[in-house]
Amino acid sequence: MSERLVHDIGGDLGYGPILHDPEEPVFHYEWERRVFGVMFQILRITAQRPGEMRYAIERLAEQDYFEHGGYFGRWEAVCELLLEEYGHLEIGELDQVLGALEGTGPASRARRIEKKILNLLPDDVEVKIPRAKTVRRVLPNSPRFEVGDLVQAPETLQKGHTRLPAYVAGKQGYIVAIHPAEVLPDSSAHGLGERPQHVYCVGFDGEVLWGSQSEKSIKIHVDLYENYLLPVKQH
């Protein structure tokens, strides 16, 4: 299996009860509100490519991902990381402003951007770029797979951003639907071009993912990009 980043937790054991409140407000604290608003301003001058901001979140250290104020805390951490990486803040500048020790902030602990190996990515294809901002693309080639085909998710993909959750790596499932083609985030997040792909909804039976211990009659659907998938010969 590929080296997993901190966010890739689907199916992990050891998590406790879900703290569920049906009447929960959108924001719990004023600072969450500010993070939300500031983030969108920062995105105008930093991460604009599909998947780029998500990859920044995925590169956070475990302590910042899980123990820095939850979802909006992660966003706060990523604001700092992106501003430093894009050169809008000096390294450690916010710590200095706060009179804190250098290295207090989350950007100092984040992983660097991995260098992807180009020939492990699918070829780019020339397609019309829509005028409106969208990740959808119209591909010249037809989808390689059809609804009902048995496919296998790869055991590994190269390091860096991907939409292959570890819990389906190496597992077999059926094509349930074909979504509109999209820019490949594995490539675009790294600034390596769009390399758009057909996207499939793949259904995995509970037993395939979790073995005989699986709950009965459950099916987990994951959207996977065409270049991830391997055909499986059916008897």
Add this chain to the structure above:
Amino acid sequence: MSHDHNHSARSPKIRIEALEDLLVEKGLVDRSRIDNLIQKFETDLGPMIGAQLVARAWTDPEFRSRLLDDADDVLAKENISGAEIEHVEVKANEPGVHNVVVCTLCSCYPWALLGLPPSWYKSPEYRSRVVREPRTVLAEMGLDLDEETKLQVWDSSSETRFLVLPERPSGTENLSVVELAALVTRDSMIGVAKAKTL
């Protein structure tokens, strides 16, 4: 520098306040734009947009079949657009089939239909567990499904967003679309609850 001071400098609250001030000072962000954006998301968006679609689908079979076949087309015709709904698929609950939505890798969610996601949806607990033991998770959240009911989990790993069409509660035959929409909760459109009953 005291230890306490460095401790408070770790808090996301302290850091975002200082960061916003610093960015305003540098001329990189505009505070009024920030305020406007927050207000827009907090007041204009919410589950009522999705609830309207569900209530109409309950009362109009033709609308329901269009919504299930091609939600993008319905949204375009209804002039519903916005964040995180570039491609939407609606999954209908019916006797013997229940659907529930998650995003294990992030916290993707159809913002322009449901508003911003609640904390539990974004929590590591929900994201990790609902793909492994969805029946247990739903039971914990108050939704007991019988064993024969097929449970379909939708993990939002691409840019497709999912909305659950809950079953219409019985005894609601005489309600208007507006009255019906009031029964459609955020949780029922994520799939962790049924629609409210009368």
